[in-house]
Amino acid sequence: MTITLDAPKAAKAKPEAVPGLPRPQKDAHVIKSDREAIEVATELAKTFLEGSSERDRTRRWPVQELDAFSQSGLWSINVPKKFGGPEVSYVTLGKVIEIISAADPSIGQIPQNHLGVLAAIRTVSDEAQQRLLFGLALRGFRFGNAFSEFGSKRAVDFETxxxxxxxxxxxxxxxxxxxxxxxxxxxxxxxxxxxxxxxxxxxxxxxxxxxxxxxxxxxxxxxxxxxxxxxxxxxxxxxxxxxxxxGYERPTADGAIFQIIQVAVDNGIAKAAIDDTIEFVRTKSRAWVDSGVEHAWQDPYTIQAVGDLKLRLHAAQALLEKAGQAVDEAVVGATAESVARAQIAVAEAKVLSTEIAIAATNKLFELAGTRSTLAEHNLDRHWRNARTHTLHDPVRWKYAILGNYFLNGVNPPLHAWS
Structure with missing residues (x-):
């Protein structure tokens, strides 16, 4: 059975229901180690990068790409070993999402809620339910999400x-x-x-x-x-x-896990923008008339700016790794203190990942020059992706959480946005 999902339905006057895809025809691969998870993500990212700009431009649905992604075993990497899963560290999980998101951040974002729900199942489900649902994930079933509601007063208010x-x-x-x-x-x-x-x-x-x-x-x-x-x-x-x-009646890592995946997506967007900035400056940009240099990549101001962007990206990546370590500790031993440490570490990472994603995607055009805005390059997708995705869980509230924790000893609230 073949389903072609290339045409954007939103372009039609009246939105239509979209049929579901067939269930997996064969069981997915099961990742064996953290190292293998990184290796598989790196190879997939090379494939996803090839069509990422065109998928954005034409809004082609990533059907084949998602099939490859979920069949690779990366959608079950936080299934516990007890149930046959890899149970990789959240340091590794964050790195996997960052790698995929640098190639295509839409594809990197899609498994966020799937992985978050698997984490919740580990926390709150009984063994029979865990065995059933983890088994589906290991076979390659993708969990979507129907969480948020458009017209509610707050994100935590549900009418369903x-x-x-x-x-x-x-x-x-x-x-x-x-x-x-x-x-x-x-x-x-x-x-x-x-x-x-x-x-x-x-x-x-x-x-x-x-x-x-x-x-x-x-x-x-x-x-x-x-x-x-x-x-x-x-x-x-x-x-x-x-x-x-x-998962929110007592301290658990569930909220921090949802959040850390957001961080990884933003880091991936920032990395992609910086990589494209460097490539464009070295191959297409012209030196400024007053610079006294022959090539744009010799411009001292450009050199300084790229160094600054790389520094801030590396800081964001280091905080993502630190946050993953804190989440791992909270998963193994969930206490009020360990969970708060994980939430704080993730909040710090979220602030920096947001800031570097916005800075890198904006600076791209300043450093690459006017020709970088031409539609043929589609480089504005980096800024559009960063500006859209970083609206998840506003960082102004992350600063408040951090300040209240360090100044007043107040632990962050327990919910999926903290």
Whole structure:
């Protein structure tokens, strides 16, 4: 069975439901080590880089790319060894996402919620549910997401609810920012029970009443396909009902894990922009008339600026690694103190990754010159991607979390945005 998903549905006057993809025809590879995870990500990134600009330009959906990505085993790298998974460190997981995002940040962002849900399953599910759902991930099933809601007052406010119907629940609601849902095999839905507690109701992608619409119109991260999910009496078996709220009733690393993946995406965007800046300056840019040099790459101001960008990127990468170590410690031994340390380390990394992503994608044009703005180069995609993705979890609140922790000894709040 072949499904062609090349035409952007958002261009049509009336958005249409998008059919789901077939389930994996064969089991995915299982990564054996942290080293292998990095090696596999590096090889995949070379392939993803080749078409990344054109996918952005034409908004071609990364169907084949996602199949290769999930079949590679990288979508199950945080499945515990107890259940047959690699259980790589979060240092490695962050590096994997950064590598992929430097090639194509839309592809790098899509597994964020999949990996976050796997982490939550480890924290809150019983062993039978873990064995079932981890088993699906190891086979190559992709979990999308239907978490956020467009019209709610705050990100933590949900109107989507489910009702108990015996061996299953019935879910009703409307979701937006549903990155990955369109090309997923399963869709975790954040829905409230009759006590107002948030669960992950993991529905089949083609479950009756579950409609995914490609109406994502943001100017950046264009092929994350983060559009609308409609839920009309969707049946979800209780075997697939995960008590996500338990991950925030006590200190756990769940929130920090969602956040650290955001950091890795932004670092990847920054690295790609700096790499393209260097390539353009060395091959296409002209020396400024007053510089007294023959080549643009000899300009002392350009040399200084590139050095500054590289320094700040390396600082952001170092903080990402430090944050991964703190998350690993909190996963192994979750206490109020270890979880707060992980949240703080991730918040620090998030600040720097945001700042270097914006700085690098903006500085590209200043250093490369006017011809770098030509549509044929499509270099503006770096800025558009950075400006769009860094809007996740505003850094002005990260500064507040950091200051309150260091000055007043106040631990960060426990939720998926902290």
């Amino acid at each position: 609810k489910f009702t108990d119907a015996g061996d299953h629940v019935i879910v009703n609601g409307r979701k937006f920012y549903s990155s990955g849902a369109l090309l997923a095999h399963l869709v975790p839905i954040v829905a409230l029970d009759d006590q107002g507690r948030a669960w992950y109701a993991i529905a089949e992608r083609d479950a009756p009443g579950l409609t995914v619409i490609d109406d994502w119109s943001a100017f950046g991260q264009r092929t994350t396909l983060s559009g609308t999910v409609l839920l009309d009496n969707v049946r979800v078996p209780k075997t697939h009902l995960v008590p996500g709220y338990k």
